[in-house]
Amino acid sequence: MPIHPRAGTPALAGDLVDVASLTDAYYRGPDPSAPEQRVAFGTSGHRGSSLRGGFNEAHILAIAQALCDHRAAQGITGPLFLGLDPHALSEPAGVTALEVFAANGVTVLIDDRDGYTPTPAVSHAILSHNRGGTAHRADGVVITPSHNPPSDGGFKYNPPHGGPADTAVTRWIQERANALLDDGLAGVRRVPWARAKSADTTGRYDFLGHYVDDLPAVVDLRSVKESGLRVAADPMGGASVAYWAEIASRHGLDITVTQPTVDPTWRFMPLDHDGRIRMDCSSPWAMAALVERSAGFDLAVGNDPDADRHGIVTPDAGLMRPNDYLAVAVDYLIGHRPDWPPAAVGKTVVSSSLIDRVAGHHGRPLVEVPVGFKWFVPGLLDATLVFGGEESAGAAMLRRDGTVWTTDKDGIALCLLAAEITATTGTTPAERYAVLAERLGSPLYERTDVPATADEKRLLGHLSADRIPATELAGEPITAILTEAPDSAAPIGGLKVSAPSGWFAARPSGTEDVYKIYAESFRGRDHLRQIQDEARTFVSAALNDR
Numbered sequence: 001m002p003i004h005p006r007a008g009t010p011a012l013a014g015d016l017v018d019v020a021s022l023t024d025a026y027y028r029g030p031d032p033s034a035p036e037q038r039v040a041f042g043t044s045g046h047r048g049s050s051l052r053g054g055f056n057e058a059h060i061l062a063i064a065q066a067l068c069d070h071r072a073a074q075g076i077t078g079p080l081f082l083g084l085d086p087h088a089l090s091e092p093a094g095v096t097a098l099e100v101f102a103a104n105g106v107t108v109l110i111d112d113r114d115g116y117t118p119t120p121a122v123s124h125a126i127l128s129h130n131r132g133g134t135a136h137r138a139d140g141v142v143i144t145p146s147h148n149p150p151s152d153g154g155f156k157y158n159p160p161h162g163g164p165a166d167t168a169v170t171r172w173i174q175e176r177a178n179a180l181l182d183d184g185l186a187g188v189r190r191v192p193w194a195r196a197k198s199a200d201t202t203g204r205y206d207f208l209g210h211y212v213d214d215l216p217a218v219v220d221l222r223s224v225k226e227s228g229l230r231v232a233a234d235p236m237g238g239a240s241v242a243y244w245a246e247i248a249s250r251h252g253l254d255i256t257v258t259q260p261t262v263d264p265t266w267r268f269m270p271l272d273h274d275g276r277i278r279m280d281c282s283s284p285w286a287m288a289a290l291v292e293r294s295a296g297f298d299l300a301v302g303n304d305p306d307a308d309r310h311g312i313v314t315p316d317a318g319l320m321r322p323n324d325y326l327a328v329a330v331d332y333l334i335g336h337r338p339d340w341p342p343a344a345v346g347k348t349v350v351s352s353s354l355i356d357r358v359a360g361h362h363g364r365p366l367v368e369v370p371v372g373f374k375w376f377v378p379g380l381l382d383a384t385l386v387f388g389g390e391e392s393a394g395a396a397m398l399r400r401d402g403t404v405w406t407t408d409k410d411g412i413a414l415c416l417l418a419a420e421i422t423a424t425t426g427t428t429p430a431e432r433y434a435v436l437a438e439r440l441g442s443p444l445y446e447r448t449d450v451p452a453t454a455d456e457k458r459l460l461g462h463l464s465a466d467r468i469p470a471t472e473l474a475g476e477p478i479t480a481i482l483t484e485a486p487d488s489a490a491p492i493g494g495l496k497v498s499a500p501s502g503w504f505a506a507r508p509s510g511t512e513d514v515y516k517i518y519a520e521s522f523r524g525r526d527h528l529r530q531i532q533d534e535a536r537t538f539v540s541a542a543l544n545d546r
Contacts, residue, residue: 080141115208219416281302299315310325346389506518
């Protein structure tokens with residue numbers, strides 16, 4: 001799709017969301033008979049905008065009650081750690097959720113500073129509580145739509161394993177929540193906010209202190225301190241805003257927070273590729289301000305609003321592509337974590353094949369999973385995976401001693417890892433990528449969107465491999481046609497076609513009338529274009545051959 005003419009430039013008044021209208025709309029009921037206004041858990045929870053009837057008080061009442069019912073059915077009796085990000089809809093949704101949790105007698109721990117809480121800090125809190133197999137298991141909720149525009153809200157659930165809930169859990173919560181909506185919320189228990197906040201079951205937790213103090217367990221911060229590395233950190237108006245200054249203070253690091261402002265309109269953000277405000281730290285347009293401010297620093301890093309994604313900016317290369325940094329991270333970690341087990345590296349099916357080559361170079365097995373971080377959770381939890389990464393700039397790794405750190409994406413730790421790499425090797429992650437590419441191949445990777453109807457998206461999500469009769473991709477023999485992840489037999493929600501020097505994957509969008517084509521070539525731009533052209537042809541033929 002074409003790049004908006006103002007992409008990468010500062011937002012104007014007309015680009016900003018009306019926060020008052022947004023919050024007013026939150027208290028208006030959705031129409032449960034409209035499919036787009038029902039509860040729907042995707043790969044990262046339930047998301048939507050109150051202005052379009054997709055994220056309203058009724059949704060949160062129903063989801064929170066459904067979650068209480070799920071906890072009771074599963075015997076989860078420990079605390080629920082509750083965090084939220086600075087999106088305008090997060091605070092009212094947090095109030096609503098706590099009113100339901102308190103009415104149901106759920107012990108809820110909220111931030112002791114009344115601040116914002118990154119997703120990795122919630123995962124870290126859950127795992128810290130549950131370490132040792134406590135009888136009263138904890139779980140958590142993060143109220144965030146991640147990097148989505150300011151008009152959106154989101155609600156995601158992390159069970160006692162600390163990571164994103166699997167499909168069986170989210171399907172149960174979704175179905176129960178929609179049943180409550182259909183019944184006019186008759187089964188929802190709720191108490192007023194004043195009673196909920198002062199309830200005996202509502203407590204406080206130092207998310208920031210516990211997480212920040214434990215960071216040396218996952219990243220070598222002593223080397224960063226001793227190097228004198230100058231780091232610029234941009235929270236992008238998100239939940240990590242108070243964390244970066246504390247990381248600098250508690251660990252003696254030279255970190256400058258370049259944008260400490262929190263504003264629910266995100267008026268300070270450059271526009272993304274489509275002209276919308278979107279806090280995507282992997283986007284060169286959204287990260288344009290940090291790239292400009294990075295002069296004079298040895299490294300610049302950024303996080304999205306719930307800090308589960310990372311953006312890495314180096315003086316020699318600017319913003320690194322997420323796949324490139326993931327490959328560098330895997331290569332460095334395997335060589336600098338002597339206490340790690342000889343376990344596998346994990347990646348999603350749409351992440352770069354350079355990661356495969358890096359894992360193979362080090363003699364490590366590779367585990368390829370469907371899109372969604374939930375697929376990495378079991379491996380990170382039992383250390384059969386040392387690393388899990390997504391092409392969308394989300395990743396997690398083990399502690400330095402080879403045990404679990406978080407089972408959800410940790411953008412803060414991955415940013416600090418870039419500082420460790422620079423400090424301990426004397427080279428930037430971008431310089432290390434250049435060496436990797438010279439040794440193992442230099443891929444070109446792109447994601448493009450193709451218009452599609454709802455029916456076409458449904459068909460694409462359930463294609464079988466035999467619907468692709470081709471034997472060659474861009475002049476090379478096809479080595480695999482996948483509709484299931486090779487290591488789990490779980491559906492990938494589309495298909496992936498691979499050849500020796502390139503591949504493509506096609507998946508329907510969950511929020512737009514398009515399907516996405518991910519493509520990669522190790523043979524240059526013309527070869528990539530040929531793969532993309534043939535991908536569109538293959539998919540179109542498969543969708544029309546009914």
